Amino acid sequence: MGVVNVNKQNSKYRWVVFASVLFAYFIIVSQRTAPGLISDQLMKDFNMTASMIGLLTSIQFLAYAGLQIPIGILSDRFGPNYFLIFGTLLNGVGTFIYSIAPNEYILLVARLLVGMGDAAIWVNLVLILSIWFKVNEFVGLLGLAGMTGSFGFLLATVPFSKWISDFGWRPPFLTTGVILCFIGILLYFILVKIPQRHAENELKAKVKAVKRRENTVVLLRRIFSNRQAWATFCCHFGAVGTYVGFIGSWAVPYGMHVFGMSRSGASQLIMVGLIGAIIGAPAGSWISGRLHSIKRPYIAFHVMICLSWTAFLLFSGKPPYFLLNILFFLIGFGNGASALTFAVVRQSFPMKEVGVVSGFANTGGFISAVLLPSIFGKVLDHYHAAPSSVGYHYGFIIPVIFTLVGFMGGLLIKEQRQEMRQTELGTN
Structure with missing residues (x-):
């Protein structure tokens, strides 16, 4: 695959690939949290319980987390293009079904489809960027991809909320589902049909790769015993899960119950975190490039996130308002x-393992995102008779512990010399 990759990495067409893949990611990420905008309407329209609303959210993220490693293995073996296309189409179909669902059971199936489709996106985005771009371009482009995801989350706040307010909840989801289906078709032409002039070389490379395929059990055993793989798992566990888990579940209730904010005022805390994430993604990549190191800045970011969550503990769950906004910004920055x-x-x-290791690392982040809201909720239930700040005070111990796991992951990273890896990976 070396010759093919070099040709792709020197072509101007790679920027078309980059733009189209990022646009798909932007729309898909918006649908991770957009259903949260209509929880009260779903409860009213379908006479649903709060537990059922929670199940709608959790089934999507559980499907996402559970499929990361299998998707990584399959993408490494058969290439990322069709999996990215299929994931986008599945997202579109699931969102479309969600918009026309007659009952809560169809809603549940729709969110399961969306979670399954979403599971195929990030891992294959990473693989496609790995194939089309050189190592020295890759870190910066990952930062832009992360920023694009944060803009996707931003789309699912005020703009999508306004759309729902003006037209009801069904038309926005129906339109988004149709758009995603069209994007999936567009990706087929951009990723498969147009680059067909390389097909013969790629086919030869794949035929050779088949002979070198490793037994899946052996591959997984090696990955699960690899220090570097666990370092990435722990890093993502600490940086992503604490942010996504808290922002997506308890941030708004925290602002309302502890600070007496309105719902819209508390939602601004999420906006502050999103702005931090939008800035943090390209800034983190830029700092890493300037220092010619990934490990040193990443450890610093984990320390920053851990200290931010610790500040909530030091102020008994209720820091001064000006500091509150700074803390949300820093936590969002670390997520970016x-x-x-x-x-x-x-x-x-090596390139043949990037997909499965990316899936393994991503699993860490979303396991954390599933665990944190549940454990945090149990702490709040335990202190339900006490003032609100007491429950949140003790609840903040959880993200502190989770971010310590991320910090340990940063320490475990074994940094590779960039020049040596470029030479080595170019031969794979």
Whole structure:
């Protein structure tokens, strides 16, 4: 695959690939949190319980987390293009079904389809960038991809909310589902049909690769015993799960119950975190490039995130308002900088393993995102008779512990010399 990759990495067409893949990612990410805007309407329209609303959210992220490693293995073996296309189409179909669902059971199936489709996106995005771009371009482009994801989350706040307010909840989801299906078709032409002039060379490379395929059990055993793979898992566990888990579940109730904010006022805390993530993704990549190191800045970012969560503990769950906004910004910044996890993967593993290790690392982040809201909720239930700040005070111990896991992951990273890896990976 070396010759094919070099040709792709020197072509101007790679920027068309980059733009189209990022646009798909932008729309797909918006649909991770957009259903949260209509929870009250779903409860009213379908007479649903809060538990059912929670199940709608959790089934999507559980499907996402559970499929990361299988998707990584399959993408490494058969290439990322069709998996990215299929994931986008599955997202579109799931979102479309969601928009016309007659009952809560169809809603549940729709969110399961969306979670399954979403599971195929990031890992294959990383693989496609690995194939089309050189190692020295890769870190910066990952930062832009991370920023694009944050803009996707931003789309699912005020703009999508306004759309729902003006037209009801069904038309926006129906339109988004149709758009995603069209994007999937467009990706087929951009990723498969147009580059067909390389097909013969790629086919020969794949035929050779088949002979070198490793037994899946042996591959997984080696990955699960690899220090660098666990370092990336822990880094993502600490940086991503604490942000996504808290922002997506308890941030708004925290602002309302502890600070007496309105719902819209508390939502601004999420906006502050999103702005931090938008800045953190390219800034983290830029700092890493300037220092010619991934490990040093990444450790610093994990320290920053851990200290930010610790500040909530030191102020008994209620820091001064000006500091509150700074803390949300810093936590969001650290989440944006978590794109460095996949820069470590790209730098440390041969191309034939980048997909499965990326999936393994990404699993860490979303396991954390599933665990944190649940454990945090149990702490709040335990202190339900006490003032609100007491429950949140003790609840903040959880993200502190989780971010310590991320910090340990940063320490475990074994940095590779960039020049040596470029030479080595270019031969794979």
